[in-house]
Every structure is written in C-alpha cells, then in structure tokens.
Amino acid sequence: MKKILLSFALLTSLYGSSQILSEGFEGETFPPTGWTTETQVATRIWRPTTDYSATTQATFNITGAKSAIIAWIVDPNEANLISPTFSLDGYADATFSFNAKIGYEYMVAPNANGDLNVQISDNGLDWTTLWVEEDQGPYEDYETLAISLDLADYVGQSGLQIRFQYLATDADTLSIDDILITGTLGVNESFANKFSTYPNPVDNSVSISNNYNILLTDVSITDVNGRTVKSLKVNNLSQVEMNVSDLNSGVYFMNINTDSGKAVKKFIKN
Incomplete structure (x- = not known):
C-alpha cells in the first residue's frame, strides 16, 4: 500500500501548476499584445483606467496603476475585450480567475440594464458563457469581485480564447483586472493515452x-x-x-x- 500511495504522489507532483495566460493591464499599450477590442459605439471601447479622471480611476482601479474599463453610455452598446489564443492540451486541469468592479444597481437590480458576459471559444466565432454578474449573488456597487472558474471542460483543447463581453443599454461602468489562467501539466490521462x-x-x-x-x-x-x-x-x-x-x-x-x-x-x- 505504501508503494502505491508513493506512486500516486509522484504522478501528481511531477508537474506543478503552471501559468498559461496572465494579464494585469500595466503595460504601455492597450489593448495588450495579442488582445483585441470590438465595439458597437466608437466612443465607448475598452480602455485603460488611466484614460479617465482621477475620480474614475479611484473608483475602478483594482490593482496596480491600471485596470481595463468600459464606460457607461445611454445608448445600446456591445463592447468586447478578447484574449490571445491559448492551449490546454497536455493539462490535467485548469482554472481561470479575474477580479472585477461592476455596478449592481444598474447592472443587476433593480435595473437589469446590462451584463458582463465572460465567455470562451475554441474557434473565435462561437462563444459559451462561463459567468455573468448575476451569478455572483448580491454585492455592493463597485466592490472588488474575485471570480474563479473551472476550465476542466476545456482541458485537452487548443486555440481557446476568453472574451469579456459588455452588453448594455443605459447600464453602468465596470472594470476588470488580474486575468490569470493556470493549469497542472502531466497527469492528463486523455493526453497520456x-x-x-x-x-x-x-x-x-x-x-x-x-x-x-x-x-x-x-x-x-x-x-x-x-x-x-x-x-x-x-x-x-x-x-x-x-x-x-x-x-x-x-x-x-x-x-x-x-x-x-x-x-x-x-x-x-x-
């Protein structure tokens, strides 16, 4: 029994957690290298918080000097921030985390005027929603939400992308930061097989x-x-x-x- 347990421990520790994708929006250029933006309203596109006033920065900065922000507008708007492609091939598991500041009163209740849809795709065309702010339950306007999502369903796949889709009409401003995807290499049975x-x-x-x-x-x-x-x-x-x-x-x-x-x-x- 001791030898069996030791063998299992060895298998699970041969490859530790590795960083697959990380972005904190602290660079000089925006969007960061490999990231893309799309918008329905030219004046309302994902930007760094430093493009806005000190008051806005104080409200929506999450960590560091910058976060990514999409500003409110009364008109309908769809604005997307899309990650570079990444691969989960060869991984046993994967986790996707990020932080967000999202208004509650005009995004969830009593005025459900918009959504932040966090989505994944394996072809850049068809998107599956992993999380939306209503999933979080009650929270205070602009408090920092720490979100962690399991990507187990996508282990073994490549050409993946994450999309932050702001879909709103007369809703609220929001920001995101600290995007991180990690995974454990080497104990993926489907790859080993x-x-x-x-x-x-x-x-x-x-x-x-x-x-x-x-x-x-x-x-x-x-x-x-x-x-x-x-x-x-x-x-x-x-x-x-x-x-x-x-x-x-x-x-x-x-x-x-x-x-x-x-x-x-x-x-x-x-």
Missing part, C-alpha cells in the same frame, strides 16, 4: 510511440522515489526507444515532453 509504451513489463529496451504525429522533445525515467535514473534528448521524433537493461527490477515512470504538452507513462522493469 495517446502514447503507447511497449513491451511492458520490459527486459532490455522500452519504446514510446504515438499515432497522432505528436513530436517528442525529451524523455526522462524516474523511479518510485522521484529520482531521475535516465534521460534522453529527442530531436522531434514520434517514436523513441530507451535501453533500460541496467535498471533494477521495479516500477518506473516515463516522463514525456512533447510539442503539445507533457505526459507520464508507467512501466515495469523485470
């Missing part, structure tokens, strides 16, 4: 291959104590063979780095 290790158990040499044209960059082997016992640099091959004849009998983990993510495969040495 794309690889075959054979023979298993093994006597002399073990091979790793796939039929998805996933190119390997390096492979290492660790024992149940987490010690690296072999490593191999690979020149973008889809199949690799490693000599393990000198290893002691036991359970080992093959840690596979590729151009599409990371995977872990277990094998037994006779």
Whole structure:
C-alpha cells in the first residue's frame, strides 16, 4: 500500500501548476499584445483606467496603476475585450480567475440594464458563457469581485480564447483586472493515452510511440522515489526507444515532453 500511495504522489507532483495566460493591464499599450477590442459605439471601447479622471480611476482601479474599463453610455452598446489564443492540451486541469468592479444597481437590480458576459471559444466565432454578474449573488456597487472558474471542460483543447463581453443599454461602468489562467501539466490521462509504451513489463529496451504525429522533445525515467535514473534528448521524433537493461527490477515512470504538452507513462522493469 505504501508503494502505491508513493506512486500516486509522484504522478501528481511531477508537474506543478503552471501559468498559461496572465494579464494585469500595466503595460504601455492597450489593448495588450495579442488582445483585441470590438465595439458597437466608437466612443465607448475598452480602455485603460488611466484614460479617465482621477475620480474614475479611484473608483475602478483594482490593482496596480491600471485596470481595463468600459464606460457607461445611454445608448445600446456591445463592447468586447478578447484574449490571445491559448492551449490546454497536455493539462490535467485548469482554472481561470479575474477580479472585477461592476455596478449592481444598474447592472443587476433593480435595473437589469446590462451584463458582463465572460465567455470562451475554441474557434473565435462561437462563444459559451462561463459567468455573468448575476451569478455572483448580491454585492455592493463597485466592490472588488474575485471570480474563479473551472476550465476542466476545456482541458485537452487548443486555440481557446476568453472574451469579456459588455452588453448594455443605459447600464453602468465596470472594470476588470488580474486575468490569470493556470493549469497542472502531466497527469492528463486523455493526453497520456495517446502514447503507447511497449513491451511492458520490459527486459532490455522500452519504446514510446504515438499515432497522432505528436513530436517528442525529451524523455526522462524516474523511479518510485522521484529520482531521475535516465534521460534522453529527442530531436522531434514520434517514436523513441530507451535501453533500460541496467535498471533494477521495479516500477518506473516515463516522463514525456512533447510539442503539445507533457505526459507520464508507467512501466515495469523485470
């Protein structure tokens, strides 16, 4: 039982949490590199809070010197702030978080005049809403809302984007900041299942291959104590063979780095 528990702990710790996308809107240019904006009303587009008065900045800055803000207008407006593309291929899990300041009285109740729809897409055309301010429950006007969303349904996908869609008529100003997407690499079973290790158990040499044209960059082997016992640099091959004849009998983990993510495969040495 102790060896089984140790093996599980090793698998879950081989790759820690990594940062996939981060934006705090502190740069000199807006929108930041890779981000795009769209608007229905030319004078009401997503901007940095520093484009507005000191009073507005004091109300809508969230962290640092700048946040991203979309200003109220009496006319109907759809204004979008769209992230760069990112990939969750090779990840076991992923979390998306951000902070927001949103008026309650003219966005939720008693005047439901607008929405901040936080959406995701895998093609830039069709968008699925992950969160809208009504989901938050009662809150005070312009208090900082800390939002955290699970992206488990999108693990394994690439070409993803996040969109902050302001859809309103005579509603209220709002701001967002501290966009962060993180994930844990390496224990994604669906990605790991794309690889075959054979023979298993093994006597002399073990091979790793796939039929998805996933190119390997390096492979290492660790024992149940987490010690690296072999490593191999690979020149973008889809199949690799490693000599393990000198290893002691036991359970080992093959840690596979590729151009599409990371995977872990277990094998037994006779």
